[in-house]
Amino acid sequence: MQKIVKFTDDKYICPQKAICKFRSAKKLRTPLYLYGVTGIGKTSLVMHNLNMKRCSYYSASETSADQIKIKEQSAEYTVVLDDLQNLTDTTERESYFEVICKLLSLNNVWLILIARCPFPRWLLPLRTKYIFAEIEESDFLLSLDEQITYIEQYDIHLTREEHQKAWNLGGGNALSLLFFAMEKGNLELTQRRQWDYLETHVYDQWDLELQEFFMDISIVETFTVRLASMLTGRSDVEKLIFRAEEVGNFFDIRGTDGIWKCRWPMRKSMQQRLRRKRSIEQINHLYYVAGLYYELEEKPLEALSMYEKYNDMESISRLLISNARKNPSSGHFYELRKYYLKLPEELISGSPVLMAGISLLQSMLMNIEESNRWYHQLEKFAEEHSGSMKKEALSRLLYLKIALPHTGTANMIDLLKNADLLIHNKKAVLPELSVTSNLPSMMNGGKDFCEWSKRDTELALTIGKPVEFVLEKYGKGLVYLALAESYLEKGKDIFEIFSKAEKGRMDAERGGMLEQVFVGTGILAWLSVLKNDADGALVSLDAFRDRAEEEAPNLISNIDAFICRIKLYQGEDVSDWMKQAPDENAEFCTMERFRYLTKVRVYISLGKLEAAYCLLQQLLHYAEIMKRTYIHMEAMILLSIVQYKLEQKQWKDTLQTSISQAEEYHFVRIFTREGTALLPMFEKCEFIWKDNSYRNQIMSECRQMAKSYPSYLASRNNIVLSEHALEILKLQSEGKSSADIAKELKISEATVKYHNKETYRKLGVRNKAAAITEARKRKLI
Numbered sequence: 001m002q003k004i005v006k007f008t009d010d011k012y013i014c015p016q017k018a019i020c021k022f023r024s025a026k027k028l029r030t031p032l033y034l035y036g037v038t039g040i041g042k043t044s045l046v047m048h049n050l051n052m053k054r055c056s057y058y059s060a061s062e063t064s065a066d067q068i069k070i071k072e073q074s075a076e077y078t079v080v081l082d083d084l085q086n087l088t089d090t091t092e093r094e095s096y097f098e099v100i101c102k103l104l105s106l107n108n109v110w111l112i113l114i115a116r117c118p119f120p121r122w123l124l125p126l127r128t129k130y131i132f133a134e135i136e137e138s139d140f141l142l143s144l145d146e147q148i149t150y151i152e153q154y155d156i157h158l159t160r161e162e163h164q165k166a167w168n169l170g171g172g173n174a175l176s177l178l179f180f181a182m183e184k185g186n187l188e189l190t191q192r193r194q195w196d197y198l199e200t201h202v203y204d205q206w207d208l209e210l211q212e213f214f215m216d217i218s219i220v221e222t223f224t225v226r227l228a229s230m231l232t233g234r235s236d237v238e239k240l241i242f243r244a245e246e247v248g249n250f251f252d253i254r255g256t257d258g259i260w261k262c263r264w265p266m267r268k269s270m271q272q273r274l275r276r277k278r279s280i281e282q283i284n285h286l287y288y289v290a291g292l293y294y295e296l297e298e299k300p301l302e303a304l305s306m307y308e309k310y311n312d313m314e315s316i317s318r319l320l321i322s323n324a325r326k327n328p329s330s331g332h333f334y335e336l337r338k339y340y341l342k343l344p345e346e347l348i349s350g351s352p353v354l355m356a357g358i359s360l361l362q363s364m365l366m367n368i369e370e371s372n373r374w375y376h377q378l379e380k381f382a383e384e385h386s387g388s389m390k391k392e393a394l395s396r397l398l399y400l401k402i403a404l405p406h407t408g409t410a411n412m413i414d415l416l417k418n419a420d421l422l423i424h425n426k427k428a429v430l431p432e433l434s435v436t437s438n439l440p441s442m443m444n445g446g447k448d449f450c451e452w453s454k455r456d457t458e459l460a461l462t463i464g465k466p467v468e469f470v471l472e473k474y475g476k477g478l479v480y481l482a483l484a485e486s487y488l489e490k491g492k493d494i495f496e497i498f499s500k501a502e503k504g505r506m507d508a509e510r511g512g513m514l515e516q517v518f519v520g521t522g523i524l525a526w527l528s529v530l531k532n533d534a535d536g537a538l539v540s541l542d543a544f545r546d547r548a549e550e551e552a553p554n555l556i557s558n559i560d561a562f563i564c565r566i567k568l569y570q571g572e573d574v575s576d577w578m579k580q581a582p583d584e585n586a587e588f589c590t591m592e593r594f595r596y597l598t599k600v601r602v603y604i605s606l607g608k609l610e611a612a613y614c615l616l617q618q619l620l621h622y623a624e625i626m627k628r629t630y631i632h633m634e635a636m637i638l639l640s641i642v643q644y645k646l647e648q649k650q651w652k653d654t655l656q657t658s659i660s661q662a663e664e665y666h667f668v669r670i671f672t673r674e675g676t677a678l679l680p681m682f683e684k685c686e687f688i689w690k691d692n693s694y695r696n697q698i699m700s701e702c703r704q705m706a707k708s709y710p711s712y713l714a715s716r717n718n719i720v721l722s723e724h725a726l727e728i729l730k731l732q733s734e735g736k737s738s739a740d741i742a743k744e745l746k747i748s749e750a751t752v753k754y755h756n757k758e759t760y761r762k763l764g765v766r767n768k769a770a771a772i773t774e775a776r777k778r779k780l781i
Contacts (some may be wrong), residue, residue: 002739010050011150011153011154012041012044012174012387013146013149013150014045014048014049014143015041015045015139015140015141015142015143015172015378016143016146017138017139018045018135018140019045019138020048021133021134021135022045022046022049022135022595023049024133025133026049026110026339028133028730029110030131030132030133031104031110031111031112031113031130031131031133032112032113032114032132032133032134032135033112033114033115033119033132033133033134033135034046034113034114034115034134034135035114035116035117035119035134035135035136035137035248035249035250036116036136036137036140036172036652037116037137037249037250037263038116038175038198038248038672039173039174039175039176039178040137040140040141040173040174040175040199041140041174041175042082042114042135042140042596043082043114043570044174045135045711046080046112046114047449049518050078050080051078054076054077054078055077055078055079055080056068056070056073056077056078056079056080057080058079058080058081059082059083060081060082060083060084060086060087060092060096061083061086062083064092064095065092065095065098066094066101068081068099068699070102070103070106070109071106072106072107072108072760073107073108073109074107074108075108075520076108076110077109077110078109078110078111078112079103079109079110079111079112080094080112080114080505081099081100081111081113081114082115083114083115084096084113084114084115084120084123084285085115085116085117085120085246085247085248086239086247087122088243088246092588093122095740097122097123097126100123100126101115101126104126104130116247116248116249117245117246117247117248118136118249119132119134120246121246126135129589137249140173140174141171141172141173142174142177143172144160144163144167144172147163147166147167147172147177148160148163150174150177150181151163151166151177151180151181151185154181154183156184156185162185164291165187166180166185166187166190166575169187169190169191170194172310175194175197175267176190176194179193179194179197180496186491191265191268194265194269195265195268195269195272196269197319198265198266198269199441203269203270203273204246209240210243210244210247211273211731212232213228213232213237213240213244213273214233214244214250214262214266214270215270215273215277215278215368216228216231216232216274216286217231217232217262218262218267218270218271218273218274219271219283219286219287219290219306219309220233220262220290220306221261221267222253222259222260223259223260223261224258224259224260225237225238225241225258226241227290227293227301228241228260230289230290230292230293231286231289231290231293239259247642248436250262250263250266250342251263252264258678264331271528279308279376282311284309284310284312287306287307287309287310287312288306288307288310288312288315289290289692290303290306291303291304291306291307291312291315292304294451295319300319300323300332300335300336301332301335301336302356303315303319303340304316304319304320304336307319307576307621308339309623310545313347315422316339317343317347317354318349319709320336320339320340320343320354320357321351321353321354321357323336323357323658324353324357324360325353326356326432327403327432327433327434327590328360328364328434328446328541329434329436329437329438329446329515329552330432330434330552333357333360333361333364334364334589334591337361337365337637338748340357340361341361342357343358349377349381352378352381352382352389352392352393352396353392353396355374355377355378355381355396356374356378356396356397356399358370358374359371359372359374359375359378359400359404359426360400360404360405361405362374363404363405363406364405364591365590366406366590366622366625366626368406368625371404371406371548375397375404376397377481378393378397378400379397381393382394384398384569398415398418399433401415402415402416402433403433403447405446405447405590405626406625406626406627408447408448408626408627409447409448409449409451409452409627413459413463414446416463416466416467416470425640432472432474433446433470433471434446434474434513434515435447435471435472435475435478435516436515436516436518436519437591438515438518438554438555438558438591439519439558439594440519440522440523440558440562440594441485441519441522441524442478442482442519442522443482443484443485443486443489443630444628444630444631446521448627448628448629448630448631449482450630450665450667451566451628451629451668452482452486453486453489453490453665454665456483456486456487457483460479460482460483464478464479465479465633467479473511474512474513474515474516475512476504476507476508476511476512476513476516477503477504477506477507477508477509477516477517478501478504478516478522478660479504480501480503480504480507481500481501481504481505481508481516481519481520481523482504483500483504483601484497484501484504484520484523485501485519485523486499487500488523488526488527488669488750489668489669489670490665490666490667490669491666491667491668491669491672491698491701494527494531496528497527498524498527499521501520501527502520502524503525504519504679505517505519505521505524508520513552514547514548514551514552514555515555517544517553518544518548518555518558518559521540521541521544522542522562524537525537525540525541525562526669526673528540529566529569529673530669530672530701530705532704532708534569534570534708534709535570537566538563538566538567538570540651541559541562541563542563544559545559545560545563557580557595558594558595558620560577560580561577561581561594561595561596561598562598562746564598564602565575565598566603567607568601568602568712568713569708569709569712570709570764571598571709571710571712571714571763571764571765571774573712573777574602574605575602575606577598577602578599578602581595581598581602582595583597583766584596584599584614584615584618588622590622590626593619593628593631596615596618596619597619597631597634597635597638599615600612600615600616600619600635600638601638601713603615604638604641604642604645604677604713605713605714609642609645609646610720612642613639613642613643613646613715614639615763616635616638616639616642619631619635620632620635620639621635623635629661630667630670633658633659633662633667633670634670636654636655636658636661637655637658637670637671637678638674639654640652640654640655640658641674641677641678641681641713644681651681652681652685652687655678655681655687656687656688658671658690659687659688661687663689663690663694664689666691666694668694668698669701670747671698671701672698672701672702672705673705674712674713675701675702675703675704675705675706675712676702676705676706676709676710676711676712676713676714677712677713678702679699679702679705680702682698682699682702709764710761710762710764711762711763711764711765714764720762721759721762721775721780722755723754724745724747724751724755725759726780726781727745728745728752728755728756728759729759729771730740730778730781731744731745731780732768732771732772733772733775733776733781736752738752738756756768756771759771759775763775
């Protein structure tokens with residue numbers, strides 16, 4: 001038997017998962033393969049659970065294949081082949097492969113193979129012939145309770161909270177815990193010792209190519225083959241990754257969607273190694289290359305984080321200027337705000353693009369005075385310059401006059417006519433200008449165009465063509481879609497809305513922008529909802545989402561919010577959507593307004609009325625500052641619903657304010673969409689309506705919505721079923737028929753059907769299977 005030279009620990013504790021698998025394989029004499037990162041306890045597990053007198057141990061790093069000579073055994077005998085990851089030479093592997101085949105064929109020999117990587121490719125042929133038991137890396141990790149037992153052997157007594165911190169650091173890794181014990185519970189020293197150990201006992205054993213590869217990529221958290229090629233300057237990166245996989249289990253993510261991620265301890269120790277072995281200039285160059293890669297991939301946030309590492313202001317300002325040339329729907333103003341706001345004033349003042357970008361950003365942040373200050377700075381710049389700089393400044397001023405969020409739509413018609421003239425005379429070029437800001441609306445998109453709705457047909461005829469010309473590809477389909485949305489909101493004929501929405505969507509498809517197609521898809525989805533076909537709306541939105549993933553990923557978050565709203569009509573549990581919802585408590589982002597309004601509805605459906613109330617107060621404040629009429633009306637309607645559910649008396653005044661405001665524009669569907677929740681409120685009190693026909697249409701449509709979607713905005717916790725209804729539902733879940741249930745409960749079948757009908761209504765479903773599923777979700781049965 002070969003001498004065992006390993007980093008051992010006499011206080012080793014066998015993790016339960018690993019020992020159970022080991023004993024099972026031992027009992028059945030099943031060939032066993034163990035793998036995991038260095039120091040995780042592979043060899044210790046084996047040696048603590050074998051009779052060493054009936055065992056031979058060989059390390060592939062110290063023993064050649066021809067030195068392993070095991071014959072047939074008369075009694076049970078164990079052979080352990082360790083460090084298989086160190087077999088990198090093809091000839092060595094072939095020799096070991098032959099030895100392993102021979103050992104597997106011997107009677108009474110139990111073979112154990114140990115390596116740092118999952119079952120290696122060069123051994124895969126054996127898997128087709130022999131069944132191997134595997135103990136994987138996660139099986140070696142100690143549980144929190146096992147960790148406590150282990151640490152207390154060193155007479156170190158900590159609180160459970162302190163133990164949890166240690167476990168969070170090492171994840172139950174035995175080597176990490178040993179260092180933790182040696183450093184008397186000092187987490188910082190534990191980390192350093194672990195990194196030093198990896199560098200000395202693992203990385204120094206690799207060839208230089210692999211060491212340099214891991215050092216270069218350590219500056220980024222995740223990498224693709226292309227990024228790794230740019231960082232290392234090598235064309236054989238995939239070969240190096242392949243080798244890295246074979247020498248150790250060092251990746252958390254292995255090529256998922258082409259993305260690789262090094263394990264945290266390994267990356268940190270490699271960064272430490274990088275700082276020791278490379279000059280500052282060499283390291284800065286790596287960050288520059290990474291930043292350049294992210295720029296090319298249109299990931300400005302990641303690029304800026306790289307440039308920021310070595311204070312490359314030239315690259316930072318270049319990228320910010322490039323981003324500022326975009327409109328907020330395709331740019332990353334909000335995400336990059338900390339970089340914009342840290343720019344020196346003298347740098348901003350020298351660039352009309354940056355001045356316009358800062359003015360726009362400050363408006364998005366609702367810092368109106370700062371936005372106006374930079375707007376006036378840009379005006380002054382235009383006065384003081386000539387030639388191309390003046391033209392650039394004038395173009396940016398024209399853009400801001402139209403696009404600044406806080407300026408509303410006053411004088412917008414004259415501005416657009418003037419823009420048409422300036423562009424025709426080539427005195428200015430209008431930068432790309434999104435009407436929707438990635439929302440499924442133009443009336444309530446980049447700006448609020450409620451006032452235009454009052455003269456929708458007239459404006460379509462008079463300024464429709466000039467607007468489409470000024471907006472270029474962003475204007476494709478605009479007139480038809482704007483009319484369709486206005487008609488939808490005002491409760492006009494569904495078929496006329498459908499016709500205009502389809503025409504607008506088709507025009508947008510031909511050389512326009514996908515965000516305009518989103519508006520058309522959204523209008524058609526709302527029509528489906530109104531026709532009691534929420535399923536159809538969901539199908540169309542799902543199909544559009546698939547397309548947007550490829551062509552316009554910036555739309556995805558709002559598409560998902562729209563899908564969430566449709567699911568609310570269907571009475572589905574949408575609590576999972578909340579994981580991706582923006583956090584209004586962290587910071588209110590004006591670009592997230594559609595998702596905030598969706599979140600309010602989810603809060604209501606979850607019975608979190610206080611949270612809904614607080615978010616609505618933020619939305620109302622935003623709407624007032626930024627002149628968002630539609631959002632103000634929508635938020636007030638939702639606020640009245642929340643107040644009603646909270647039994648606050650002012651709900652009636654809030655709803656009356658909404659009615660008076662919406663009636664001015666003849667907006668019907670703003671109430672219809674919330675019809676299920678509003679109907680009992682309308683029926684409970686008298687409200688003041690100027691137009692009875694307007695009132696009658698709203699009431700009629702609210703009744704229809706309540707009938708079609710009875711569980712919409714009904715708190716999931718407020719559903720109460722009678723004792724009989726619950727009994728019937730439980731028996732149905734057991735597969736019993738109505739006749740069987742009637743007989744068992746000694747009631748008529750008609751009574752069973754009556755209870756079923758009421759149950760379906762309360763749960764917002766249409767059949768027995770859906771009722772059983774929904775009742776289980778709500779934990780009613």
